[in-house]
Amino acid sequence: MFNLNLFKNIGVSLYLFIYLIIPYSAITKTLKVDFIRNLENSLNARDLEFIKENFRNADKQNIEKQFSKIINDFPDSKWKIKRLKSNIPNKDVLRIKVSGKKMVNGEIQILESNFDYLVTILNGKIDEGIIKNLFTIIRNDDMKIDISFKIPDKVLTGSKYDIDIILNKPLEEVIIAGAIKPHQVNSFFEQEILLEPLSSGGIFKMTRAPSTPGIQIWSGIIAHPEGIITFTKSIDIVDKL
Numbered sequence: 001m002f003n004l005n006l007f008k009n010i011g012v013s014l015y016l017f018i019y020l021i022i023p024y025s026a027i028t029k030t031l032k033v034d035f036i037r038n039l040e041n042s043l044n045a046r047d048l049e050f051i052k053e054n055f056r057n058a059d060k061q062n063i064e065k066q067f068s069k070i071i072n073d074f075p076d077s078k079w080k081i082k083r084l085k086s087n088i089p090n091k092d093v094l095r096i097k098v099s100g101k102k103m104v105n106g107e108i109q110i111l112e113s114n115f116d117y118l119v120t121i122l123n124g125k126i127d128e129g130i131i132k133n134l135f136t137i138i139r140n141d142d143m144k145i146d147i148s149f150k151i152p153d154k155v156l157t158g159s160k161y162d163i164d165i166i167l168n169k170p171l172e173e174v175i176i177a178g179a180i181k182p183h184q185v186n187s188f189f190e191q192e193i194l195l196e197p198l199s200s201g202g203i204f205k206m207t208r209a210p211s212t213p214g215i216q217i218w219s220g221i222i223a224h225p226e227g228i229i230t231f232t233k234s235i236d237i238v239d240k241l
Helices: 033-044 048-054 057-073
Strands: 078-084 092-104 107-122 125-139 147-150 154-156 160-167 176-183 196-198 202-208 214-224 227-238
Touching (some): 160 176, 176 202, 202 214
Antiparallel strands (some): 092 107, 125 227, 147 160, 176 214, 214 227
16 A cells, blocks of 8 residues: 655655756757757767857856756756757747656656757847747656656647546556646746645646746646656647647
8 A cells, every 4th residue: 555644745846847948049040950969969968168159148157057957967868959840930940858867765767858949040049949848757667657648738828628647557446646736937946746645546637728828837746656757748828729
């Protein structure tokens, strides 16, 4: 039987997910293959000098700080970057994947994060960047928990939509705990999620999108006898689909 008392006072710090939502900058009027390769290599080699040279002055200090958090939390993290075809005028799109592992109290924690990064270039550098389709998951269950995430990438302003995190195997008498919480993009440093018992085999939530376009962030946690899974998902709030 799962001892829920172990989790009564757990609050999961969410600062980790922030460092995947920080605007980056680049060089050249179009993002060429060589630059993408050099950026990927510099991230994997922890070459902050390359990043300093190619990022806007206003962003350099913040980017260094956030990138350092990734290295500290997941020292072996690997970055993969691919340029996608963009249908948006004056935008380049990078598909970015970050993965890593670390040992904590004898257990392996696995990081997987995927997102698209839309960038605008001004005066040879990226003037602004927007994260789309972010999904970050950290788990220590050795992939034993069969879990499905059904969270939309995009919803209309003011519309109702469902968020379902489903444990696919029957739970029988096993007790699990979990919670999910919405955030604005830059508002959830050091906030916590408090666990509650889940009797329905997952998290099932109907919610309503904000009334104005933007990005909404959902972060959550599932605590199971096999381990703990934390996740963050971004949703685009748009005025037309």
